[in-house]
Amino acid sequence: MQVKVATTRGFCFGVEDAIELAEQAIDDHGAGNIIALGPVIHNKTVVNKLEQEGLNQAGELETIPEGKSVLIRSHGASPETLQRAKERKLNVVDATCVLVKRAQNVVKQLHEEGYKIVMIGDANHPEVRGVIAYAPEVIVIDKGDDLDTAIPYKERLGIVAQTTHAPEHVASVIAEIAKRPFRELKIVNTLCLEVTRRQEAAVALCKEVDVMFVLGGYHSANTRELARLCIEEGMSTYHLETWDDFKPDMVDGKTIAGVTAGASTPESVIQDFVAKLEAL
Numbered sequence: 001m002q003v004k005v006a007t008t009r010g011f012c013f014g015v016e017d018a019i020e021l022a023e024q025a026i027d028d029h030g031a032g033n034i035i036a037l038g039p040v041i042h043n044k045t046v047v048n049k050l051e052q053e054g055l056n057q058a059g060e061l062e063t064i065p066e067g068k069s070v071l072i073r074s075h076g077a078s079p080e081t082l083q084r085a086k087e088r089k090l091n092v093v094d095a096t097c098v099l100v101k102r103a104q105n106v107v108k109q110l111h112e113e114g115y116k117i118v119m120i121g122d123a124n125h126p127e128v129r130g131v132i133a134y135a136p137e138v139i140v141i142d143k144g145d146d147l148d149t150a151i152p153y154k155e156r157l158g159i160v161a162q163t164t165h166a167p168e169h170v171a172s173v174i175a176e177i178a179k180r181p182f183r184e185l186k187i188v189n190t191l192c193l194e195v196t197r198r199q200e201a202a203v204a205l206c207k208e209v210d211v212m213f214v215l216g217g218y219h220s221a222n223t224r225e226l227a228r229l230c231i232e233e234g235m236s237t238y239h240l241e242t243w244d245d246f247k248p249d250m251v252d253g254k255t256i257a258g259v260t261a262g263a264s265t266p267e268s269v270i271q272d273f274v275a276k277l278e279a280l
């Protein structure tokens with residue numbers, strides 16, 4: 001089978017930094033003494049490898065014994081979580097991506113400037129849960145939500161978005177907000193260019209292939225967004241974690257396959273997938 005790979009794909013600098021920090025922390029604190037608050041990134045292959053190297057994982061801060069080190073993942077954490085970590089005398093290793101940190105600061109600043117803050121994103125995503133905690137009240141909305149009930153009228157609105165959302169997606173929600181009566185709209189672009197570049201490369205590749213494979217964790221928001229964009233292009237698209245999820249009937253009648261991957265997918269997973277697909 002002929003296989004074409006997206007020019008921009010896989011690991012972003014935020015994920016690379018988080019993995020490097022995690023590995024450094026294992027070296028500094030010793031295997032078993034550093035505990036990540038949730039999966040460092042949304043990729044099982046990477047998380048399992050770090051676990052084998054000695055990085056433990058906890059769902060709740062309260063389950064981490066006092067005196068241990070806690071790793072804050074690339075999605076960031078709320079100020080309240082960081083404060084509780086301090087109170088429990090945990091040593092904090094902060095792997096929050098700089099772009100997520102920027103979104104947190106933007107929300108804090110918009111609040112200080114008196115804006116009613118609206119975040120376009122998935123309310124259940126850890127990045128969004130962390131970012132909105134930097135102001136007392138943030139309205140979280142996404143495409144398809146009822147804006148009439150969610151967005152207050154005649155207000156000064158400050159708008160930010162989840163870093164992994166596609167620009168067109170965010171623009172369409174902003175356009176809907178702008179149709180309603182508002183006093184002022186301040187939009188701060190918090191989208192991640194690393195994600196946008198992967199999205200553009202995936203959409204471009206859709207024009208050259210007849211089936212697309214988007215590799216990445218099933219919980220990875222940016223991988224899911226990549227798959228959604230390919231489907232929107234009318235492409236037959238499969239979001240898979242690794243080659244283990246591949247089924248031969250996915251390429252029945254297809255001659256050229258495209259492969260891309262989310263920002264938390266290691267190049268080794270991509271290369272393994274491509275080699276096996278080419279060998280079909």
Ligand code: SF4
Nearest residue numbers: 012014097099163192
């Ligand atoms: S995708 Fe962007 S925002 Fe998310 S970790 Fe990577 S660089 Fe940071």
